[in-house]
Amino acid sequence: xxxxxxxxxxxxxxxxxxxxxxxxxxxxxxxxxxxxxxxxxxxxxxxxxxxxxxxxxxxxxxxxxxxxxxxxxxxxxxxxxxxxxxxxxxxxxxxxxxxxxxxxxxxxxxxxxxxxxxxxxxxxxxxxxxxxxxxxxxxxxxxxxxxxxxxxxxxxxxxxxxx
Ligand SMILES: [Zn+2]
Numbered sequence: 282x283x284x285x286x287x288x289x290x291x292x293x294x295x296x297x298x299x300x301x302x303x304x305x306x307x308x309x310x311x312x313x314x315x316x317x318x319x320x321x322x323x324x325x326x327x328x329x330x331x332x333x334x335x336x337x338x339x340x341x342x343x344x345x346x347x348x349x350x351x352x353x354x355x356x357x358x359x360x361x362x363x364x365x366x367x368x369x370x371x372x373x374x375x376x377x378x379x380x381x382x383x384x385x386x387x388x389x390x391x392x393x394x395x396x397x398x399x400x401x402x403x404x405x406x407x408x409x410x411x412x413x414x415x416x417x418x419x420x421x422x423x424x425x426x427x428x429x430x431x432x433x434x435x436x437x438x439x440x441x442x443x444x
Contacts, residue, residue: 328419
């Protein structure tokens, strides 16, 4: 089932999400709905608060191959952040807005998949590193817009007036 994506300005995008303590059928359904919604909107990632849930769940597919390869992280934790990459980001909750964000290049992400198995994902840069940090930020109520430098924030504000 495709879910509605909340837009920037909705307070539910600003909550600190709660850990999932048990993977119930309801959680599994949410995960599969999130994956369906992400592909329907052509996104590379989606976090639970974007569909109105306050649970620590992200889904993503950095699209490095033509085949769909959806990944799920429940209760994701990022560690071993190092290096720096800078690139344009957008967000399904901020339609039409883009901006350059500085992120860590290397990131290690740990969490559970929808079967409750431990997952470790290491990324040395590129879209996967960015997506992991962007989506995990959502679980703490942070949008990429918050991470723009002042000059970029000003530009985005002007663009928004023209939208
Ligand atoms: Zn986003």
